[in-house]
Amino acid sequence: MKRTILFSSDLDDPEAWAQAVAARRPELALTEWNDIADPASVEFALMWKPPACGLSRFPNLKGIQSLGAGINQLNLADLPAGVPLARLVDSSLTETMVDYAVAATYRHFRAFDRYERDTRARLWDYVPAPVKAQFPVGVMGIGVLGGAVARQLRDLGFPVAGWGRTKREIEGVRCFAGTGELPDFLAACRLIVNVLALTPETTGILSAGTFDLMRTGSFVVNIGRGAHLVETDLIAAIEGGRIAGATLDVFSEEPLPPESPIYRRPEILVTPHVAGGISPLTAAETVIENYDRALRGEAMVNAVDLARGY
Amino acid sequence: MKRTILFSSDLDDPEAWAQAVAARRPELALTEWNDIADPASVEFALMWKPPACGLSRFPNLKGIQSLGAGINQLNLADLPAGVPLARLVDSSLTETMVDYAVAATYRHFRAFDRYERDTRARLWDYVPAPVKAQFPVGVMGIGVLGGAVARQLRDLGFPVAGWGRTKREIEGVRCFAGTGELPDFLAACRLIVNVLALTPETTGILSAGTFDLMRTGSFVVNIGRGAHLVETDLIAAIEGGRIAGATLDVFSEEPLPPESPIYRRPEILVTPHVAGGISPLTAAETVIENYDRALRGEAMVNAVDLARGY
Numbered sequence: 001m002k003r004t005i006l007f008s009s010d011l012d013d014p015e016a017w018a019q020a021v022a023a024r025r026p027e028l029a030l031t032e033w034n035d036i037a038d039p040a041s042v043e044f045a046l047m048w049k050p051p052a053c054g055l056s057r058f059p060n061l062k063g064i065q066s067l068g069a070g071i072n073q074l075n076l077a078d079l080p081a082g083v084p085l086a087r088l089v090d091s092s093l094t095e096t097m098v099d100y101a102v103a104a105t106y107r108h109f110r111a112f113d114r115y116e117r118d119t120r121a122r123l124w125d126y127v128p129a130p131v132k133a134q135f136p137v138g139v140m141g142i143g144v145l146g147g148a149v150a151r152q153l154r155d156l157g158f159p160v161a162g163w164g165r166t167k168r169e170i171e172g173v174r175c176f177a178g179t180g181e182l183p184d185f186l187a188a189c190r191l192i193v194n195v196l197a198l199t200p201e202t203t204g205i206l207s208a209g210t211f212d213l214m215r216t217g218s219f220v221v222n223i224g225r226g227a228h229l230v231e232t233d234l235i236a237a238i239e240g241g242r243i244a245g246a247t248l249d250v251f252s253e254e255p256l257p258p259e260s261p262i263y264r265r266p267e268i269l270v271t272p273h274v275a276g277g278i279s280p281l282t283a284a285e286t287v288i289e290n291y292d293r294a295l296r297g298e299a300m301v302n303a304v305d306l307a308r309g310y
Numbered sequence: 311m312k313r314t315i316l317f318s319s320d321l322d323d324p325e326a327w328a329q330a331v332a333a334r335r336p337e338l339a340l341t342e343w344n345d346i347a348d349p350a351s352v353e354f355a356l357m358w359k360p361p362a363c364g365l366s367r368f369p370n371l372k373g374i375q376s377l378g379a380g381i382n383q384l385n386l387a388d389l390p391a392g393v394p395l396a397r398l399v400d401s402s403l404t405e406t407m408v409d410y411a412v413a414a415t416y417r418h419f420r421a422f423d424r425y426e427r428d429t430r431a432r433l434w435d436y437v438p439a440p441v442k443a444q445f446p447v448g449v450m451g452i453g454v455l456g457g458a459v460a461r462q463l464r465d466l467g468f469p470v471a472g473w474g475r476t477k478r479e480i481e482g483v484r485c486f487a488g489t490g491e492l493p494d495f496l497a498a499c500r501l502i503v504n505v506l507a508l509t510p511e512t513t514g515i516l517s518a519g520t521f522d523l524m525r526t527g528s529f530v531v532n533i534g535r536g537a538h539l540v541e542t543d544l545i546a547a548i549e550g551g552r553i554a555g556a557t558l559d560v561f562s563e564e565p566l567p568p569e570s571p572i573y574r575r576p577e578i579l580v581t582p583h584v585a586g587g588i589s590p591l592t593a594a595e596t597v598i599e600n601y602d603r604a605l606r607g608e609a610m611v612n613a614v615d616l617a618r619g620y
Contacts, residue, residue: 011436011438012438013438092441096439096441099416099419099420099439099442100420100439102412102416102466103416103417103419103420103422106409106412106413106416106417107413107416107417107422109409109413110409110410110413110581110584111581111584112413112417112579112581115579115580115581115582116426116579118580118582119573119578119579119580120430120573120576122568122570122573123568124564124565124566124580124582125582126321126582126583126584127584128321128322128323128584128587129406129409129410129584129585129586129587131402131406131589131591132409156412254434255434256434258432258433260432263429263430263432266430268429269422269425269426269429270425270428270429270434271420271421271422271425272425272428272434272435272436273436274420274421274425274436274437274438274439275439276439277438277439277440279441281441
């Protein structure tokens, strides 16, 4: 007999998830809330946000698997009390984040940001192709994810610097640590990629004080969190010429509202929080593991501490 | 005593070339035509196009070194009869072409082309990040340059196919050859990068018949020659939905005139023939070698057969 997992997401492909799960465990059926005949049969939910009907309608829920690595999209107060919740961490997330960092770095390195504007203005304005030796890239945050970004850019031939709270060693990457070394790190880069975790210390780190320490004509890529960036400071730094362009994936408010001044700066590319993506093909393994654990009443992989909120 | 090399280019940096040449041979001075006191002293020219005064004013010219890998920018009939001409081939050219191919591939792979349009329209429209396994890339032309492009994209994790006139073997790349295998090659790709040489057989190869064999929603990158592409066919293929976007570096007419319909398709990025760049730092070696050969009356490296025209 089929067992039902509640599936709820506007951002993920239900078919792709259903197939990836069924390929491993044919008895598991992913079903959206309005197709579920007996709500009492639902013991597990795989979701980005709760369904329109809410979760209280499913009295036997034993576990909730978020479809994101974070849980910022969820209002914890809306979740049924006592039901464990897990974040979803998967190798495909690192891979897609690294891909995005490569795409954004090459966009600025090869002046595609500028040529996008020139094309729309029907302007043909040649600038000689740069060499990588003159385009050092800095990665802010060099843990698992940032380390992977730094190594990939290093392998592609860019001079790479890394900066984090604590000193790290990455072969072929010049590593800086702490507030004291931040100015030297920033002065060494033409482009920074932010992948820091959001903490009280890193909130607002991409602000006027930081931009002032960068070289004139530098670039900013943000795939960390929206709250790392002071958006008005970035706009001012672009208007002042210090920053030449930016590729931003995360924002103080998402979706970024149409009235945001960010959209009005032609030097900024907005992507709608797409840098990191989780592929059902690999992540279904973790989801099934957590399904089994939740039904046995065991702690899930990457369980959220609901008291701490992360 | 200094010896004078005539330098003529609107696209290359005279200072960077003068320094790179002088670093190896301090007695060689690169000079622009209006700074040359004695035209009879000029025995060698390093140029993109002839200077405004023409070349007939330099009676002792023994060799001309093009600043490009091609000589299409030159009208051979305008060059002084009997003076040998050489193309400039350098490792930095391959490197910058590969970089451009990577930049353009990631631009389409990560939907930056689409998000550029969405940003200007203040639109937030999420699409899940793709996986490389579902984004096979095809390289048209798999000689020295195309082979380097194919290997780099393969190393970055894309499934890569290659197509050329003759069968080649590249590890990890599915190679196709000849007109007979072109349909299978095209059907296998989501994006094609053209780096073919321009011959009568390849002129106009990027045309309606080719686009019709590609999957719906495919992408085209042209870093070969403008004459490979039938521009009106590309526009029609985009309007018909077969081609989702293009990144073009070369055009039937350069600079691409402002009235070109190419500029009016928001799915197309125009770059002003910047894909391949030659760095004076490495290429000065070849220029000096050819200077020596020309003055000794020997055949230059990559000499052009003026009878054949290439």
